[in-house]
Amino acid sequence: MYCKNCGTDLPDDALFCSECGAAVNSEQKETAVRSVPEMKSTSADRNDKIDGKLILGVTVFLTLLLVIVKIAL
Ligand SMILES: [Zn+2]
Numbered sequence: 001m002y003c004k005n006c007g008t009d010l011p012d013d014a015l016f017c018s019e020c021g022a023a024v025n026s027e028q029k030e031t032a033v034r035s036v037p038e039m040k041s042t043s044a045d046r047n048d049k050i051d052g053k054l055i056l057g058v059t060v061f062l063t064l065l066l067v068i069v070k071i072a073l
Contacts, residue, residue, distance in 0.1 A: 001012050005022035017024050
């Protein structure tokens with residue numbers, strides 16, 4: 001495998017060119033692209049969990065607020 005940027009001969013499993021530092025190897029790019037949807041779905045799941053916690057926290061807060069208002073009145 002050769003670096004597309006500078007033409008240096010690189011190992012087939014090289015992620016970056018040792019001479020110029022450019023990212024190399026189309027197979028590595030495909031792997032990176034494949035891993036991106038997984039990362040997105042994982043982050044989306046995390047966001048859902050975070051949103052759920054936020055909603056739960058807001059609900060608890062509002063409930064406590066109502067209880068405090070009822071006691072105060
Ligand atoms: Zn290079």
